[in-house]
Amino acid sequence: MSDLSDDELDRYARHIVLPQIGGVGQRRLKAARVLVVGAGGVGSGSIPALAGTGIGRLSIVDDDVVDRSNLQRQWLFRDDQVGQSKAGLAAAFVEAVNPTVEPSAIRARITATNARGMLAGHDLIIDGSDNFATRLVVSDAATALKIPLVSAAAAQLQGQIGLFRGWEDGQPCYRCFVGDAFDNDDCDNCAERGVIGALTGLVGNFAALMAIRHIAGIGDDVAGKLFLFDGLSLNLRPITIPKEPGCSACGGSHAEDS
Numbered sequence: 001m002s003d004l005s006d007d008e009l010d011r012y013a014r015h016i017v018l019p020q021i022g023g024v025g026q027r028r029l030k031a032a033r034v035l036v037v038g039a040g041g042v043g044s045g046s047i048p049a050l051a052g053t054g055i056g057r058l059s060i061v062d063d064d065v066v067d068r069s070n071l072q073r074q075w076l077f078r079d080d081q082v083g084q085s086k087a088g089l090a091a092a093f094v095e096a097v098n099p100t101v102e103p104s105a106i107r108a109r110i111t112a113t114n115a116r117g118m119l120a121g122h123d124l125i126i127d128g129s130d131n132f133a134t135r136l137v138v139s140d141a142a143t144a145l146k147i148p149l150v151s152a153a154a155a156q157l158q159g160q161i162g163l164f165r166g167w168e169d170g171q172p173c174y175r176c177f178v179g180d181a182f183d184n185d186d187c188d189n190c191a192e193r194g195v196i197g198a199l200t201g202l203v204g205n206f207a208a209l210m211a212i213r214h215i216a217g218i219g220d221d222v223a224g225k226l227f228l229f230d231g232l233s234l235n236l237r238p239i240t241i242p243k244e245p246g247c248s249a250c251g252g253s254h255a256e257d258s
């Protein structure tokens with residue numbers, strides 16, 4: 001792992017002073033390659049956090065362009081950027097926040113055909129996409145490639161965030177939670193149900209915190225738990241997801257492969 005420059009020692013002083021992170025943790029963060037699926041509301045919470053944190057390489061996948069109705073929650077973007085590529089703008093945002101991070105913009109829609117190719121070479125995936133079909137494609141690819149997945153979603157006044165390592169013995173994947181009924185649910189406009197921007201931002205920040213904890217190797221291992229946050233009661237409730245023995249992604253013979 002490479003050493004930290006004087007700029008980085010200054011930049012990350014508030015991390016390095018934390019006994020749980022220190023110089024060792026900061027070098028782990030610098031060495032990490034994280035891919036974020038979706039530069040939407042959740043991405044607007046997680047991408048700036050990961051950029052400031054000093055994740056070494058940050059890939060951002062999104063095939064969409066900025067719409068005026070996004071600006072209420074997608075704070076990566078400005079009013080004068082309506083119509084421009086979200087992935088490209090998000091990568092430029094990262095570069096402006098922290099020139100020591102190497103961003104890469106992937107202007108494409110993630111599908112069952114290309115998912116493994118896009119995810120390969122990364123140490124952790126954050127999925128902030130807005131539909132079940134994409135979430136399941138991302139989860140299946142992450143499970144097959146044995147890459148930890150932080151899945152994060154927000155709708156209306158509810159948020160959910162979980163860390164999954166479904167290839168491990170007894171560990172569920174995201175598909176264990178959702179099942180097989182939503183593979184064709186590629187509704188792009190689920191957000192039309194409405195959502196509060198501060199909630200998507202909070203969920204995105206929570207996902208970034210889970211990623212940072214995992215990469216730096218600090219805190220309890222929360223894999224297989226889903227954290228449900230309710231914006232009305234403000235309750236945060238962890239639920240344990242059981243591994244489905246018949247899960248098409250991580251169950252049966254697939255689990256025995258590893």
Ligand SMILES: [Zn+2]
Nearest residue numbers: 173176247250
């Ligand atoms: Zn599973």
